[in-house]
Amino acid sequence: xxxxxxxQRPSQNLREKAQQISEKADRTTDPDERRKLRQQxxxxxxxxxxxxxxxxxxxxxxx
Numbered sequence: 001x002x003x004x005x006x007x008q009r010p011s012q013n014l015r016e017k018a019q020q021i022s023e024k025a026d027r028t029t030d031p032d033e034r035r036k037l038r039q040q041x042x043x044x045x046x047x048x049x050x051x052x053x054x055x056x057x058x059x060x061x062x063x
Contacts, residue, residue: 011051018044 018041025037 011048014044014048014051018042018048 021037021041021044025034025041028034028037
């Protein structure tokens with residue numbers, strides 16, 4: 001959650017959206033839909049990592 005009146009960072013919004021999609025994938029019973037949702041969540045997570053400049057392990061990539 002954010003403080004009232006304080007905007008969220010775009011990367012935080014993407015991170016939350018990726019989490020929501022991942023949770024939806026966990027709940028769905030259709031294998032094709034689950035695969036599609038997991039791919040969508042993965043793409044969003046990759047966008048978050050690109051914006052923040054870190055890898056999924058939270059480590060700055062070498063330059």
